[in-house]
Amino acid sequence: MTTQGRRGVVARAGLVAGVIGGAPSTLHALATGRDPLEATLAAGSILLPGETHRGRLVAAAVALHLPISVAWALVLDRTNVRGAARGALAGLAIATLDLAVARRAFPRFRRLPLGPQLADHALYGAVAGALISRCDSG
Secondary structure (H helix, E strand, O other), rough: OOOHHHHHHHHHHHHHHHHHHOHHHHHHHHHHOOOOHHHHHHHHHHOOOOOOOOOHHHHHHHHHHHHHHHHHHHHHHHHHOHHHHHHHHHHHHHHHHHHHHHHHHHHHHHHOOOHHHHHHHHHHHOOOOOHHHHHHOO
């Protein structure tokens, strides 16, 4: 596979992982009666800090989150993170950086329960690591 072809496959792995990775916080929000879009709205507030319209915040969240998901997948590939277990550990390392910055700089992130956010990152890493492994074998 060419380098460019591999980057495309890894980018797709990051996109898939980025979408699936939000499941834990969404399920936690539903189970606890919180707004299931709470984390998405917080992400949108990074680009649109004063915005209150949910649709615009969701659009901003997608515009921000998807490229970040691709970028982290490329980092995981470049650092030889392969498989779900190593990916989950890498996802927790990513969470350490992402959440430290977000919780310090953006008030909406401080209101989010930490456990589900960590679970989101671990799942992202597990999915990305598993998908990246698959592109090595085929």
